[in-house]
Amino acid sequence: LLPEFHVSQSIDRDTVLKLMLDLWKCGYIKANFSGQDNNLVYVVRNRNDLLNVVIPFFRQYPLLSAKQTDFEKFAYIVEQMHLGNHFDRLQFINLVKIAFSMNGSGRYRKFNKNEIIDYLESSETTR
Numbered sequence: 001l002l003p004e005f006h007v008s009q010s011i012d013r014d015t016v017l018k019l020m021l022d023l024w025k026c027g028y029i030k031a032n033f034s035g036q037d038n039n040l041v042y043v044v045r046n047r048n049d050l051l052n053v054v055i056p057f058f059r060q061y062p063l064l065s066a067k068q069t070d071f072e073k074f075a076y077i078v079e080q081m082h083l084g085n086h087f088d089r090l091q092f093i094n095l096v097k098i099a100f101s102m103n104g105s106g107r108y109r110k111f112n113k114n115e116i117i118d119y120l121e122s123s124e125t126t127r
Helices: 015-024 047-060 067-082 089-100 113-121
Strands: 005-010 028-034 037-044
Touching: 005 015, 015 028, 015 037, 015 047, 037 047, 047 067, 067 089, 089 113
Parallel strands: none
Antiparallel strands: 005 037, 028 037
């Protein structure tokens, strides 16, 4: 699990990304150019920044869309990782399941949920 907060915006409408960077003083903006995609992405990966900046901001100013449900799941995962619960195999599997229930059920991820869970539950992994 590598929690990452990101917001993408068309390159000609990047003002909101710059405002977030200026307000939060963390993360970075990167190009995301591929195929038809001509976007910039604001990214925060540092777990302390997620815990101390991003999550408190959206708890104070909740999203007024269906994304709020995904945000609460994201915040829960980051907080559980901060507590070290991702080091327990069963709790890690639960966090993986929660992560895959977000953002279109993980359709853009490198591995699918079942591959990860099968690997984590195998006797070889346990040893």
